[in-house]
């Protein structure tokens with residue numbers, strides 16, 4: 001079968017089976033004879049152009065004249081003839097398909113010109129840009145986290161981003177006038193985070209030395225929230241329970257390094273051995289030196305004994321478990337496809353990439369039905385689950401939520417823990433607020449005094465993020481809903497769909513009494529003099545001047561039942 005027949009078959013397959021276009025093409029048993037990369041590029045580009053090309057094909061009457069062509073085949077061949085770099089069909093000129101199109105070349109080209117002018121584009125380049133922009137969806141900045149284990153924000157602004165325009169907000173970064181330009185803004189919620197304009201600069205960073213050397217990490221803003229909310233201050237050890245590929249592990253290690261938490265260890269668990277190798281590589285690249293991050297490869301966090309001696313200093317746990325991945329940007333299943341009309345007339349209709357020939361006929365009841373819900377769930381581990389009904393989707397969410405709740409309850413058992421964050425990149429309340437509410441009501445939470453980390457007690461950036469949890473999904477509890485942080489993709493804030501909530505116990509609000517004897521600035525960093533000597537909270541003087549009795553008193557602050565993580569001060 002030719003490249004065109006194989007690609008046409010792919011676009012004609014039902015959308016409810018097989019996952020995204022990428023997974024359909026690149027899966028091991030795809031059965032493709034043509035190079036998968038070529039099939040993928042042809043399918044994707046043809047889908048992007050399908051609305052324009054269907055109009056062109058219909059107006060030339062190509063399908064009426066060439067009865068052997070099907071609508072998907074006509075679309076793919078016309079794409080290559082008019083829009084590919086070589087402006088030719090990748091078949092010998094004597095091939096039947098080539099000849100079918102060659103007979104109509106002049107007419108197709110002039111119909112493309114008409115379609116372009118109808119859309120108000122003076123050149124094909126301008127139409128291309130519009131088609132690409134429409135396919136990409138609302139613009140999304142490239143988020144770049146500067147890695148304090150390797151460098152500083154100031155250093156990166158002076159080197160990697162030297163000469164870039166610094167604009168005040170994400171809205172400015174996303175301004176179409178800035179697309180492709182070297183424009184950035186410093187984030188106001190997450191320290192060391194920078195948003196780059198999509199296109200040019202955002203693409204360039206992927207190939208930059210800064211990225212290759214681990215000076216910067218490419219991480220969506222929302223995905224930075226859990227480590228920020230956990231807000232480790234170097235008083236004890238930290239667990240990342242579901243760590244691969246390691247964005248949050250390295251973020252935690254970076255925060256600790258900045259705050260003088262050299263004595264703290266990040267215990268990173270990853271159940272999947274293959275993913276754990278990626279985690280190890282990321283940790284190495286980020287410069288989280290040996291001893292700072294301890295990776296437990298192929299270890300199920302649920303099987304880790306919280307009572308084990310080496311976890312006695314664990315004060316905080318970050319839980320970012322597997323979820324439905326429904327909030328991730330760019331996870332759409334199949335691109336939208338508009339097919340030309342099959343012989344028999346009518347106008348093109350919009351469909352998912354089913355490749356089915358459908359007419360816009362008022363009598364056709366199917367036309368009036370809403371499109372089916374996406375039934376292929378690609379979770380954030382990259383696993384695909386095909387769902388055949390809404391009930392199957394609900395069942396999948398229930399099963400993920402049961403695992404997520406078990407993980408949270410397990411984390412609550414660590415003896416010295418006073419702080420936990422729970423996050424997902426799911427948009428479903430079933431994996432988010434409902435899990436939080438169930439965890440708070442659990443026996444372990446009640447016995448050990450776990451509460452929601454209230455908004456007022458959150459670190460400044462997280463407190464100031466205005467999008468909060470759904471009160472209805474929190475059984476009407478305002479404190480819990482306000483404690484939950486949500487992000488939505490495509491709401492203009494330039495982030496993916498995400499959810500995070502924090503849990504604390506002991507001191508009301510958790511931190512004031514629990515962060516050790518030293519004075520800290522608003523970023524949680526210990527205030528030190530020029531010689532690096534910390535300042536005492538109790539006296540406002542240098543720590544070296546502290547006498548024994550003061551030291552004892554301050555290390556007991558807020559220690560309540562002895563489970564707090566103070567006393568582990570560096």
Ligand SMILES: C[S@@+](CC[C@H](N)C(=O)[O-])C[C@H]1O[C@@H](n2cnc3c(N)ncnc32)[C@H](O)[C@@H]1O
Pocket residue numbers: 223241242243244245246247248249269270271272275299300301302320321322323380381
């Ligand atoms: C959402 S991803 C974590 C992403 C990661 N936190 C980051 O920011 O790079 C979830 C990970 O948890 C792992 N996982 C799932 N269940 C686990 C368990 N019981 N114990 C440890 N790891 C688990 C999965 O293999 C997957 O790599």
